[in-house]
Amino acid sequence: MPPAKSPALRPSHLPPVELYRPADLGELLAHAADGVHLLAGGTDLVVWASQCGEPRRLAWIGSIDQLQTLDITSDRAHIGAAVTLSRIVRSGQFRSLAPAVVDGAAVVGSVQLRNQATLVGNVCTASPGGDTIPALHVHDAALDIVSAAGDRRSVKISDFVHGPGQTGLNTGEVVTGVTLRGLGQREGSAFSRFTQRNALDLAIASVAACLSFESDGRTVARAHLSMGAVGPTVLDADEAARSLVGHPLEPARLRNCADLTAECCRPITDHRASADYRRQLVRTLTMDVVDAAAERAIPGWLAVEAP
């Protein structure tokens, strides 16, 4: 019998791509203006290129020093576009400033993935279930963008992501980093997601919360809630957040807030979960993350509340 024909290249094999390694931002912008796709950690892009053979021309941002900075001050952080998730997870200083973002970064993929993937790449992929995005919402993050002409603009994350895989980035523009607000006094933040597997799985639903308390340590001063994987983009649950403000965080109020997030989310039914199931998850996750954020704001807050 003749030997079986050797199989064609498996579809996941990456056809050779044309790779550029710009030395500075100017060169990178010139490539972007020329329609070359930007390559950060490649954990999305190399998978796409392997599966569909597109894009074929890539400019790597990792060789540009100024995009490598992770700049942390007492009240804000700037995360350069080439900063990996593992650098974020490992930074104790960053964890104190924006714990919800660390919660999100820490569940992306695996150790190997986090060593490669960037935070900015996670945002630019604009997946409704991107695990760092809800936390960036509640930390009032903004994308720092520069155009081919050198013009700079800053875009709030909620305005940046337009739909699944769609961002407000114009051709030729490059994201240089993300700037976010750090926690203030008596303020805490947290993120949690639900997945079918414990790892290497995309969120069925996720919620992030950031809340601060008045000087009495009981009354909620400010609240921000954001939900992932239950709409075409990450959604803010403004009404639910407002319902907490000006009141002590009592169990009945927390339950009511969780009901409001479940009402305002816009989940779909797909092969991973039904819309109804996602709604229930949003309710439960809201209780969890508000609780966790409050605990980070005022350690032992539950004890404070006990009658």
Next chain:
Amino acid sequence: MQVTLRVNGKLSEVPPSFIGRRLLDYLRAELGLTGVKEGCGEGDCGACTVLVEGQPMCSCLLLTGVLDGREITTIEGLPETFLAQFSAACAEYGAVQCGYCTPGIAVMAAWLQAGGSEVSAQPITKLLEGNLCRCTGYQQIIEALSALQ
């Protein structure tokens, strides 16, 4: 563009045809380091795990051209003494069946033994999330790796 890597301690200049290809392809097809396995080619299984500057990464998602000047370690480059301990532990706990995931696990085990972690007090199960095994059910692997620490 010139790209030179240090693979398992040896300098190797990457031919232009491999600069825009995956590190996995370069290691296997050009350098013959076939201990590095391709399971999924999509970052899911960890069979292709190598150390880049001492940190585990998926060689199926790295383009060779972005690694200029970097030190790469594959299972072939792990110290003999470590490999002896690793295989003894695998034999004792039954941590290898078909063996396809084993090179990736070995690289992770070497990283763990060298003190690898992301934050303090992470259990091995968390650190091995990126390494799939279709045979053992993991328990034996976790036991073998715990014994090695």
